[in-house]
Amino acid sequence: MKTDTRIVEVIALSGFDTPLAYAVPPTCAGELDVGSLVRIPLRRRSELGVVLRFGTDQVVPPGKLKMLFEVVQPYPVLPPDLMKLYHWVREYYSATPEAVLETMIPVAIRRGMKAKTRRYIVAAKAPTAGELEALEKRAPKQAELLRFIRQQLKPLPRADILKRMKISASACDGLVAKGFLRETETEEERIAYEDELGEAETVVPEERHDLTEEQNAAVCSIKAAIDQGGFSTRLLHGVTGSGKTEVYLNAVEQVVAEGGGVIFLVPEVALAPQTVGRVRARLEARGVHTVVWHSHLSGGERYDAWKALASGEAHVVVGARSAVFAPVQNLKLLIVDEEHEPSYKQEDSPRYHGRDVAVYRALINQAVCILGSATPSLESLYNVERKKYGVDRILNRVDDRELPRIHLIDMRREDLQGKGASPISRTLADMLIDRFEKKEQSILFLNRRGFSTSLLCPDCGHVMSCEHCSLPMTFHRTDGKIHCHLCGEERPAPYKCPECRSVNIRKRGLGTQKIEDVVQKILPRARIVRMDADSMSKKNLYRKILNDFRIGKIDLLVGTQMIAKGLDFPNVTLVGLVDADRSLHVEDFRAAERTFQLIVQVSGRSGRGDRAGEVVIQTHTPHAPPIQFARQSDFEGFLLEELEQRREFNYPPFRHLIRHLFRGRNPDKITFFVEQWVKLVQAELGEQIEIRGPAPAPIEKIRDEYRFQLWYFAPSASKVIGPIRQLRQGFKMDKDVIDLIDVDPMNMS
Known part of the structure; x- marks a missing residue:
């Protein structure tokens, strides 16, 4: 049907896989766009959803279409490139719409958090002599506050002044009501790591170092790729201490100078402060705003970072894997430092790999993606061998320093x-x-x-294991307890073996x-x-x-x-x-x-x-x-x-691997349904994929649930994941058996 801007299709964040059609009220028409976060009526409740498109192919009876309530955020939470990325992540990683949206949209945004504001007070009209005399007699605190404010040259924070002068809020409100003072509100950005600029608390331009011959060659190669425009991925293979970060910063400077946006990914939260400090020291003296993005930020810090990027105020984001979904405008460069790190792979749905998502987002934006490492993954090196990636190598440390x-x-x-x-x-x-x-x-x-690692009884051989997981518990000296790092179970460390009552229990x-x-x-x-x-x-x-x-x-x-x-x-x-x-x-x-x-x-x-x-x-x-x-x-x-x-065993990177995990409390029931599923897949897709298993997972039980797994090997994951998902949708699995699909898994346990 013809696109109708009075109707939108919305995907709800509360578990609906199918888009729902809603009417657009006139009050929202001007601020609504594809990718907007909206509040909708659903099952007699108010829920959040994201606008997927204008118009609908659904047959809607006249007068039966519900009207959405409001647009929650002033900027689309999924601008056009992120909307394309949403669809790709959903399909490739076989994830639900809800899981993908919750990963891509920070919780602070989904909860409708607003910007932090601070109220300021400033002198308004001048009191007459009579008015001032009346205040002195009837409200001396008001008079004291008014005199102080009139001596100031600029607005002052209301809360700070009242606390400092030990004056109640009602005294201030009274002066505002009488017109002697005026209140204003100003948004204040919560900037994570604002002081992370070395030991100094101010922005000091980072000292530049002369590039080595190898660094300069890498910089020129990357610069040529940026100047050429269009999509490309380059592997920066540099030994530890070779100055890869300096190469990154040169590329960042070039892109920012041309008005482009940058995403800079690091594999661990612990690396973010150091990287942020270097990027800010290089850029912010020029007025370029850099924000931080990772899970350890407060909701307010995450909201302000999102708003700065969505509004175009900030152009550079540094963060862990989730920063690959940051709403950077005019994105022209993505950097994945330590690209080999398994921490870029998310273990919960959607089980995406930050490096691979970065490459695909670069493709969507026709941007350059740099993958850097001293020990590149075999997958990336294989892509270099197949000419899918370019490569720049730095084989010597800076200043000719020797390897340790x-x-x-x-x-x-x-x-x-x-x-x-x-x-x-x-x-x-x-x-x-x-x-x-x-x-x-x-x-x-x-x-x-x-x-x-564990507590062991040398007399009978008993190991203190978790009652809910097939794993020994770990002894922690700080609290004197044994902990399971899988399910979180903890209990006091025993003084005697629970099996033979021996007191010879030992730490191993x-x-x-x-x-x-x-x-x-x-x-x-x-x-x-x-x-x-x-x-x-x-x-x-x-x-x-x-x-x-x-x-x-x-x-x-x-x-x-x-x-x-x-x-x-x-x-x-x-x-x-x-x-x-x-x-x-x-x-x-x-x-x-x-x-x-x-x-x-x-x-x-x-x-x-x-x-x-x-x-x-x-x-x-x-x-x-x-x-x-x-x-x-x-x-x-x-x-x-x-x-x-x-190559001998035809393992990745020579073929893609998909892991299919089944879990439940009844191992016999799991085994039965897995065997039925294998017969179906073998019959329908046996010529496209190799199936191995089923077999117990290396950690056979977690949280009282038994775990079995299958492995699918295929030349292309993207070509087989759709048929696997379609077969799964038509397969009647027992409600007590839960299964999950992990494309390109990094964790085999």
Whole structure:
């Protein structure tokens, strides 16, 4: 039918998969657009929805069409490019409209949050002598306030003045009513990390560094892609400490100077302050507004960042993976730093990958996308090989700094020599003491939070496991409890074995808390801080600790993944990987790649200043190929070996992988329905995909639900996900069996 601007189709945010038609009231006609957030009547309630289009193909009986209530936000929450992205994410990741919209639209926006305002008071008409005398007698506080305000040269915040002068609000209201004072309201933006500009509290232009020959070649290559216009993706492969950020900043400056918008993604919230500081120091002295975007912001900060971008006031956003959905106008450049990081993949629906969404959004906007890493993912390198991506390589550190010297410690020998009681080898302990005495800083990395991995009874072999999940519970020294990191279950650590009542129960395995304790005994005078998910519960604690470390208030940082990459501290000359091969021993075809990347990235935190750096890798499998390749910084060697193995088994990147997970409380019921489903898929799609499974998931039970999985291998995920979804819609699954589809999964557990 012909498009009718008096009717709109709206997708509700309350779980409806089908768009609903509504009439547009005359009061909303001027402010309504495709992508607008609106309030609609639905099932006798008021709900929120997003306008998908004007007009409708639905047959609506005359007079039966309900009218929408209001437009909630002054700007569309999904401008045209994000509307196209919404449809793509829905289809490719097989997600519900509600899940995609809730991911793309911040909760503060969906709740109709408004801008923060501050009320100011200023003198209005001048009182006559008689009026002032009357105030002195009848309302001395009013007279005092009026005299003070009339002495000021500019409006003052109402709340601050009343608090300072200890005068009630009614006294101020009385003067306003009499016309002696006038009140105004001004919007105030809540700017996250406003002071994150180094140690200074003011904007200081960042010191420019002369580009190396390799950096300059990369800058020129990217500049040519931007000047050419249109869509392109370039992989920036630069070793740790090679100055990739300087290349990014040159590209950002060029795009902003031409009036374009920029999205700059980082893999961890912990990296945002450092990156924001550098971007703002480079841009804001020129009046370019940069905003921050990630889940740790307050609702007000997120709202103001969204409004600044949606209104065109800000042109640059720095943030974690969700920033890929920020409403940047005239988007011309997207940067994905540390593009190999699995943290770009969201584990809840929609299970999107921030890197891949960034590439597709660049395509929609005919923009340039830069993927940067010292250890690129095999998927990105395969796209370079197929000529889908361009590539720029920086193989040397800035100022010709050497890569850190790497020491490999075989912990099996430490155990045989009777030193196995300590998780810190004698070599690493001596080097930590040496760095402390030289007033240099160190980082210790262990990818396991808590004090110990589990509690074990040596008499009967019982392991304290979660009653709801098939996983041992982790002991935490801080509260004396054992915790399940999957379901959140916690209980006091037992003094006796619940099975045999033995009192010989022991702590087994390592956690960051234990490493912190051990190192504190080695360096009793050192200032040691731990950074992991347990210790970083307070807002902005990341910023405080990293800033303290940067200015030398902390001697040694102990942490997990959040300190493994991207951080740049020139005084760090020693990095220790306590249990470097932990990531090798998991059921994941990417285990070798992840281990290699992790060792190289963590090692890269050392020796980034004027002093040479060293790295100690502690492992029980020193001859494992990923560890040996990482030790020698042999990226090409690792790449050739790993790609050959992937090619042999036809794993990604040579084919796409889709994971189909089924869960429920009755394993027999799950097995039955999964087997019926496999027969259907095999019959309908057997020529297009290879099916493996069903099999129990590596973590077989979580929150009292058993888990089984299937794997679908296909040359193209986009070509088979639609048929799989259509088959699933027609398949009658038992209500007690829940299934989910994960396209291009990163988590195999």
